[in-house]
Amino acid sequence: MRISTTLAASAVAAVASAENYLGFNSGNKKADDTAKFASDFEAEFTTAQNLNGAPGVFNAVRLYTNIQAYSTADPIQAFEAAVKTKTKVLLGIWTSGTDSIDNEINALKAGLDQHGSELADLIIGISIGSEDLYRNSATGVANKAGVGADPDVIVNFINVYKKAFADSLIANVPVGHVDTWDVWPNATNKAVIDAVDWIGVDEYPYYENGKGNDIKNAGTLFDKAYDQAVAAAGDKQVWLTETGWPYTGETWDEAVASVENAKYYWDEVGCRRLFNQAPTFWYNLRDSNSANEMKFAITDNLSTEARFNLTCPTTFDTPTSASASASGSASTAFSSATASSGSASSTGGASTTSGSSGSSGSSGSSSSSAAGSSSTSPGTSGAISGQGFSAISAVFALAAAVYML
Ligand SMILES: *[C@@H]1O[C@H](CO)[C@@H](O)[C@H](O)[C@H]1NC(C)=O
Ligand SMILES: *[C@@H]1O[C@H](CO)[C@@H](O)[C@H](O)[C@H]1NC(C)=O
Ligand SMILES: *[C@@H]1O[C@H](CO)[C@@H](O)[C@H](O)[C@H]1NC(C)=O
Numbered sequence: 504m505r506i507s508t509t510l511a512a513s514a515v516a517a518v519a520s521a522e523n524y525l526g527f528n529s530g531n532k533k534a535d536d537t538a539k540f541a542s543d544f545e546a547e548f549t550t551a552q553n554l555n556g557a558p559g560v561f562n563a564v565r566l567y568t569n570i571q572a573y574s575t576a577d578p579i580q581a582f583e584a585a586v587k588t589k590t591k592v593l594l595g596i597w598t599s600g601t602d603s604i605d606n607e608i609n610a611l612k613a614g615l616d617q618h619g620s621e622l623a624d625l626i627i628g629i630s631i632g633s634e635d636l637y638r639n640s641a642t643g644v645a646n647k648a649g650v651g652a653d654p655d656v657i658v659n660f661i662n663v664y665k666k667a668f669a670d671s672l673i674a675n676v677p678v679g680h681v682d683t684w685d686v687w688p689n690a691t692n693k694a695v696i697d698a699v700d701w702i703g704v705d706e707y708p709y710y711e712n713g714k715g716n717d718i719k720n721a722g723t724l725f726d727k728a729y730d731q732a733v734a735a736a737g738d739k740q741v742w743l744t745e746t747g748w749p750y751t752g753e754t755w756d757e758a759v760a761s762v763e764n765a766k767y768y769w770d771e772v773g774c775r776r777l778f779n780q781a782p783t784f785w786y787n788l789r790d791s792n793s794a795n796e797m798k799f800a801i802t803d804n805l806s807t808e809a810r811f812n813l814t815c816p817t818t819f820d821t822p823t824s825a826s827a828s829a830s831g832s833a834s835t836a837f838s839s840a841t842a843s844s845g846s847a848s849s850t851g852g853a854s855t856t857s858g859s860s861g862s863s864g865s866s867g868s869s870s871s872s873a874a875g876s877s878s879t880s881p882g883t884s885g886a887i888s889g890q891g892f893s894a895i896s897a898v899f900a901l902a903a904a905v906y907m908l
Pocket of ligand 3: 813814
């Protein structure tokens with residue numbers, strides 16, 4: 504799907520599978536660590552769909568677990584909120600610190616029994632795990648990121664999941680694994696790429712100390728990392744499962760947390776590179792981890808008026824990098840198509856969804872293919888694998904490790 508010569512052959516599959524979802528991440532607890540119940544999820548999903556000035560309708564959500572907080576294996580009440588608000592769901596199964604995903608499987612089965620195709624039809628994907636490989640990597644261990652899981656464990660859980668749902672309403676839902684971008688070019692993790700339909704990439708230039716992570720350089724840092732993940736993904740789709748910039752919190756090397764910088768990051772990374780171009784789950788609509796001093800919520804108390812202007816600018820500061828240059832012209836070519844579907848989207852309603860899944864879906868797959876072809880050219884990908892790991896000094900002291908707490 505990445506090179507233009509193969510694009511035509513796979514065009515049907517690419518269009519069908521490459522809808523450029525717009526969503527946020529949603530933990531199963533609120534910022535004060537109390538459980539979210541159906542009404543909390545409903546309020547969250549409703550705000551997401553009605554954000555003033557948003558570059559499209561944020562009608563997708565990424566969950567980290569199928570299990571309702573305060574229970575062992577009850578289905579998460581996000582399911583009923585999703586059905587009620589028609590929110591598309593990227594499911595998550597938590598796979599670290601356990602040798603069984605039975606509770607996750609049972610909770611999901613119970614949710615499907617309860618809601619049937621009303622829920623199943625909203626499920627756009629499932630991630631088996633979240634940042635498990637990062638937590639077990641050299642960087643994760645150095646950062647004391649917490650308990651992770653190795654690639655063989657993830658692959659095994661992928662197989663367990665597939666077996667459990669082979670004859671279910673979600674048998675055809677694409678299976679992925681979400682991890683930090685630097686995990687993907689690591690050859691030891693290749694078995695996970697081989698086992699999935701798509702890879703999820705979490706990426707926070709804010710945390711990349713030692714690399715010149717001033718906000719003005721954030722777009723360039725993002726591009727370098729994203730392009731390496733895309734190259735490592737081979738013919739698998741790349742979903743951008745977490746990114747964002749904190750509006751408050753400590754200064755991390757050169758990275759300053761502020762509302763102004765959060766806005767700049769939204770523009771230079773979200774608007775320039777992601778929205779309506781790749782399935783994107785922004786971090787975040789609301790915070791969900793009291794232990795994380797950095798706060799990312801783009802709204803205060805789920806107001807539909809965000810902390811900053813969500814409307815995308817028409818020009819960007821980030822220079823077109825060498826790796827992005829081939830895709831740069833492609834993206835520019837497609838931006839008018841996505842802009843028109845974006846404005847159709849913001850009018851809301853049912854036509855919106857089909858409009859954006861049709862036109863921005865197909866333009867998105869074309870532009871990511873173009874980006875892919877530039878970064879997977881033999882020269883570039885050789886440079887990437889050679890340069891890779893010794894150079895990684897990124898610190899991902901993410902909220903991620905504690906999502907479940
Ligand atoms: C590469 O991946 C393996 C398996 O996940 C991990 O153990 C190792 O630490 C990673 N290498 C680096 C440099 O992080
Ligand atoms: C949001 O809620 C908090 C806690 O209830 C409150 O202190 C704060 O003033 C609220 N912010 C707005 C803008 O209403
Ligand atoms: C928001 O940003 C857009 C694009 O730059 C601009 O046209 C619009 O006037 C801004 N809205 C407000 C309320 O500042």
